Amino acid sequence: MAIAESEAFKHNRATHLELIGDFRALEAKVLAASARAGPKFAKRGQLLPRDRVALLLDRDAPFLELSTLAGIGMHDDDGVENVYGGGVIAGIGFVSGVRAMVFASDAGIKGGAAHPMGIKKQLRVQDIAIENKLPYIQLVESAGANLNLQAEMFVEGGRTFANLSRMSALGLPTITVVHGSSTAGGAYQVGLSDYVIMIRGRSKVFLAGPPLLKAATGEIARDEDLGGAELHTRMTGVGDYLAESDADGLRQAREVLAKLRWDRCLPAPAKPGPRYDSEELLGIVSPDYRKPYDVHEVIARIVDDSDFTAFKAEYGPQTVCGHARIEGRELGIIGNNGPIDAQGATKAAQFIQLCCQSRTPLLFLQNTTGFMVGVEAETSGIVKHGSKLIQAVTNASVPKVTIQIGASFGAGAYAMCGRAFGPRFIFSWPNNRLSVMGGEQAAKVLTIVAEDGAAARGVEPDHAGLAAMSEKLIAQYEREGEALFATARLWDDGIIDPRDTRRVVVFCLDTCTEGDAREPARNNFGIARL
Template identity: 50%
Template sequence: MTAAPQALRSTVDTRSDDYRRNRDTLLAKLAELDTEQARAVAGGGAKYTDRHRARGKLLARERIELLLDEDSPFLELSALAAWGTDYQVGASVVTGIGVIEGVECLVVANDPTVRGGASNPWTLRKTLRANDIALANRLPVVSLVESGGADLPSQSEIFIPGGRVFRDITRLSAAGIPTITAVFGNATAGGAYVPGMSDYVIMIKDRSKVFLGGPPLVKMATGEEAEDEALGGAEMHGTVSGLADLVAEDEADALRLARRVVARLNWRKQGPPPRPEVREPRLDPEELLGLVPTDLRVPFDPREVIARIVDGSDFDEFKPRYGTSLVTGWASVHGYPVGVLANARGVLFSEEAQKATQFIQLANASDTPLLFLQNTTGYMVGARYEQGGIIKHGAMMINAVSNSKVPHLTVVLGASYGAGNYGMCGRAYDPRFLFTWPNAKSAVMGPAQLAGVLSIVARQAAAAKGQPYLDEHDAAMREMVESQIEAQSLAQFLSGRLYDDGVIDPRDTRTVLGLCLSAIHSGPVKGADGYGIFRM
């Protein structure tokens, strides 16, 4: 006899003023997000897009669309990379996970409408993150290359760390993860090593140009007069150098050949398959829009979120009456079992830390991936809690997170402050994927708290020197600090610096998690055999 699942029930009043206010605020933030993502999709703008099309070329996302299986999803990653910097939003490259001939692959496509697809510091960071995802989740990598190499004005930030791109390609190959490159235009200088180090290389007749040095550089370096084709054309590489494994007639043919390469990989997933029968949540994901309070200092019940993203809204809670500021329990998402840790009242006490530690160990013992739903202000402070061992208990939880071997996924729903970010598997703890809701904020602490701490320190410093401390100066300092921290805590700012893998619509959370879990199961899913020393 099978035990009946525990279905979560909702107590949310979707007709209340608070719910409607929360919903309206989040919809406004989603409109802002749409505007910023449109900037990334626009690439270099109408002028350069039109010029690119006039040359008979497809745009980066059009190439991806033809590469992927018809009507299959594409999970774009780091779409807001470089937001808030001097570089184009999107960082002149498109990365994401899509299905090619039934195989989940990591796709990287240069956007040649942005400075010819040249790589700037954010292009590099975004590409390296994509390679990390491919290696961690055992995903074949398909690169659609058209790039003029490094963006020369920023070469000092690219050249030395950029060598890791080529190291990553060889390490993927050494790990048995196929790397496939299709060259749609220039792949010059260091960029020539992307096809040079790939397992499979496809070039296009009269289009592809792959060389370490183009005609001007060769002329300056050696005095030799050479044309593009003789130096690095597709025909030459296909018949003389042997760099091209396949030579396509045009872009569509190159994408067809890339699909055929993937079809012949004989690729098999190594993780357990999802459960065959998957039930949608009983509660409407549309209601996620109004669940998170406009003021992130106001707590909310994460079970309301869990009920709208897990299969059948079924959730078996673990230790429901102990450490109640952290909700833990077992569920499934699109047929894949997960252990869930979700902040209930923001702050983490010793009980929550100990509860989380045990739960993480149990997930590792059963080879179950972990889903962290962050809304935390950090670990509790104060004499009572220090005396009660909050440092060692918080360290215990962070130890468990650090040494857990099952895949981790993190979604920042609201606040993510202080060491709570660490204990709930923030970016520094290498979750397989980390996504953020548009209303989320993250920093060392809240803006008001940080400004207040600086004010106290400044007052004490002035008193120690016997100097006056003017209230008007204090007020100006507080306002400046709060504004700065607020701006640097926003989801777009953090995503622009690749501290997450994307800002997502809350209503898409279940779909995004399902795509990620499917990708994760391309590789084995195995828990830790041991941990470091826990301070008890």
């Protein structure tokens, strides 16, 4: 008799199917509990949490959901009708071809409030991400901790913050999409993330929401003013990307991970050239550094498909940072649309650290008249923040390539990885000007100093002499600031045709990558001719 025909076989199979049916039915109740919030989410123009997860993941790629029945029969999960799965969704799947850990607040269940077993589930998936070196993506929308159960989660919950800090230090990128409120401890989940995407009109991040704020201090504030998406992407820098909807936020999360230099388990994307002709660079960029142009126009003519993912676009907008590819090679780009202010300096320093974490080479498109000056700049901490940017540039652990495409003046030339700051390669466009400041500014400074000195001595300044001095100094700065003057002294590695920028950058990046991967056989003596 065939084994499958025995009574024992049939009994075992039937029992197993019954057990499987039981736990699948409980899993279905978790889904149903969340789905009941569907009309409310639809009215707000939001996606349900599981729909968010599905939209984040690669279509038709495998997804291993973890701990689907965490907390069953515990606390307010009765294990019969009210089954919540810990109030969170977690699993390992593929996002833009990268195997990643995905963790999502199930805001369809009790507003995504944190529960003790949900915290334990979060800790477990963080441990898995750390042990298996997985990027960590959070989809956050939570009403905060269940205050009735705080004694069972408060102390241990602190480890979720510690784990986010450890993941970042270990080089595992953490990406957070804030779909709604993220209050108190949830705010730190956002603040401790490497990349933060916020939804206009929906994301709310604050240590104390309006009710708690009123109870604690008596202050009355609107939630949007207290911690809205526009506040955090424009003013505080807590948010890095501003999305228009849940779907747009998830698209941006996929794009961020796609642009990181991470191990890919699926084929790399195609390598299209820029959508715009490099010939146009000659017309877009003025040879006169005093006439501004938008560095985005330069980027669009050198990167693949003219596709650039800006980082903190609304924060310190005169300093442009973001991810792109050139001939399929991921790189971070830092460019200038004016002087570097305190926000721009902090943004660029943070971006450099992120690129070092993801092992992404840096391309500096240098066109700046320097750091912002003035009372407002000084009170905003420009010295402190500018110094941190210079430290980040100096100590960046990834290959750095600099193209000087306009003005390279003052400490701005340092902060944008000038010759003294160790770029692997540095080239100039023929229109570039390099000096401590512009000639007109230098002449004005010396004139003011001379006039003040004369006034202190009680004499009339020699205006004619000062005018002649200014004219001579301007001519000197004009001559000494020219690209030919700089390249003659090896302050760069050569002058290039702007239309060749893409080709030169690709060649430099390949040279750097090959060099970093190469392991020559060292010896203690050097080969002597004997």
